[in-house]
Amino acid sequence: MSDSTIRIGTRGSRLARWQADWVAGELRRLGHEVAIVEITTAGDAQKTGPIGAIGTQGVFTKEIQRALLAGSVDLAVHSLKDLPTTPTPGLVLAAVPERESPFDALIVRQDRIDGGAATLDSLPRGARVGTGSVRRKAQLLHLRPDLVVGDLRGNVETRLAKLEAGEHDAIVLAEAGLVRLGLRGRITQRLAGVIIPAPGQGALGLECRADDTATSEAANRLNRHEDHAATTAERAALARLEGGCLAALGAHALAENETLALTALVLSESGDRCLQVDEVGPLAEAQALGERVADALLAQGAAALLRERQA
Ligand SMILES: NCc1[nH]cc(CCC(=O)O)c1CC(=O)O
Numbered sequence: 001m002s003d004s005t006i007r008i009g010t011r012g013s014r015l016a017r018w019q020a021d022w023v024a025g026e027l028r029r030l031g032h033e034v035a036i037v038e039i040t041t042a043g044d045a046q047k048t049g050p051i052g053a054i055g056t057q058g059v060f061t062k063e064i065q066r067a068l069l070a071g072s073v074d075l076a077v078h079s080l081k082d083l084p085t086t087p088t089p090g091l092v093l094a095a096v097p098e099r100e101s102p103f104d105a106l107i108v109r110q111d112r113i114d115g116g117a118a119t120l121d122s123l124p125r126g127a128r129v130g131t132g133s134v135r136r137k138a139q140l141l142h143l144r145p146d147l148v149v150g151d152l153r154g155n156v157e158t159r160l161a162k163l164e165a166g167e168h169d170a171i172v173l174a175e176a177g178l179v180r181l182g183l184r185g186r187i188t189q190r191l192a193g194v195i196i197p198a199p200g201q202g203a204l205g206l207e208c209r210a211d212d213t214a215t216s217e218a219a220n221r222l223n224r225h226e227d228h229a230a231t232t233a234e235r236a237a238l239a240r241l242e243g244g245c246l247a248a249l250g251a252h253a254l255a256e257n258e259t260l261a262l263t264a265l266v267l268s269e270s271g272d273r274c275l276q277v278d279e280v281g282p283l284a285e286a287q288a289l290g291e292r293v294a295d296a297l298l299a300q301g302a303a304a305l306l307r308e309r310q311a
Contacts (some may be wrong), residue, residue: 005033006102006215009064009073013036013155014047018180019204020077023097026222037073039064057084065091068207074215076207080200080231081174083207085239094216095206095223096231100176102202102252104136104195107178108170108188109163120144123170130159130168134269138248140172140197141271156181176202196250196265196276199234203227226255229286235265236290248305251290258283264293266302275300 006027009044010020017038024034040063058065060082067073079097106120117123120143130152132135137149150168152159156177163171178184179290206219227306230253248271251264260283265276277296281289294302 004214005035006075006218007035007037007073008075008077009037009067010077011060013038013066015156016077016079019079023075023206023222024075025203026097027218030216030218030221035090036220037067039067039073048161049252054104057086058082065207068209073210074212075219078205078206078207080203080205080235081198083200083205085199085235086134086250088207090210091207092210092216093182093205094208095221096153096203096217097222097229098224098291099203099227099231100179101174101190102197103175103190103192104172104201105162105175105178105187106170106189106191107171107186109166109168112169113188116144117169120191120194123147127169130169130171133198134248135198135250135267136172136195137275138269139250139265140265142267142274143194143271145271156183160186162215165254168240174201180216196263197252199202199238199249199251200231201218201252203231205231226283228243229253229283230255230260233262233281233290233293234264236287237262237294237297238290240291241266241297241306251293253286253289255283262289262293262308265296266288266297266305268305268308273305275302 008020008024010016024036027034045047060080064076065088068076108118125146126148128150129140130147130150132152140147140149152171159171178186208215232252234251241249248267248269253260253262259280261280263278265274267274275297277293279293
């Protein structure tokens with residue numbers, strides 16, 4: 001292994017490996033030598049109970065950041081939505097590569113589909129829908145207060161197995177994870193325009209040491225300007241609302257012709273109250289757009305909803 005080998009740190013789940021392998025392939029195409037180092041995180045170690053119970057932000061990312069700072073890896077490949085917005089001293093987000101779908105997807109159990117329920121609207125009254133995310137839960141209940149939303153944890157394959165085992169009538173997962181794992185065919189309904197996704201969903205965040213210009217320059221060649229700007233706006237809104245990854249908060253920005261259109265919403269945990277703001281701004285001012293949208297939400301009373309959740 002030469003000195004210039006880029007060592008990529010990743011979690012060991014099949015999705016995390018797919019993402020790290022994809023980045024490795026792209027860097028090799030650019031002529032770099034790359035090695036992959038698997039790291040176990042607190043989020044992977046805890047297999048039961050709601051994700052909120054782990055208590056802290058960054059359960060999937062902290063150990064990898066520690067390995068970066070310790071110098072045992074050079075580049076972290078994170079799911080951007082799992083990466084806290086608070087900057088980590090000594091580290092930089094070097095690039096956001098081409099984004100996969102930012103949207104959520106509904107997967108309905110086959111016998112329910114056979115019974116004619118192939119969309120969120122057509123699920124029977126009181127149907128059981130599984131998700132581990134307070135954002136998805138609140139939006140599901142906002143749209144369908146009759147649904148019984150149950151907890152769902154584990155990696156993508158585990159969650160699909162729990163659906164098949166009959167624990168739920170339907171589950172909600174990120175379309176990006178399903179597509180990357182070759183499971184697009186499992187999607188019953190795309191929830192684009194129905195549920196607002198998490199900030200950064202579907203995007204990767206490539207992080208390296210702030211003083212490692214060689215790795216930062218290599219990573220930067222994978223950067224997609226539009227996707228970086230869109231996720232910057234989404235994450236700026238999240239940071240301003242201080243919701244962390246556990247808030248019932250959705251944000252999605254669409255980039256078109258050097259313009260960003262950002263939608264963000266904050267809900268009460270039960271979904272009975274919902275605030276939404278839509279604004280546009282120049283791509284080059286993504287951070288400011290996110291902050292402006294967050295301020296508009298705060299002016300509508302978003303802080304009270306977020307505090308309720310934290311109490
Ligand atoms: N919190 C888990 C997580 N983190 C990233 C993804 C995959 C999608 C993505 O890249 O955003 C998932 C699974 C899911 O939400 O279904």
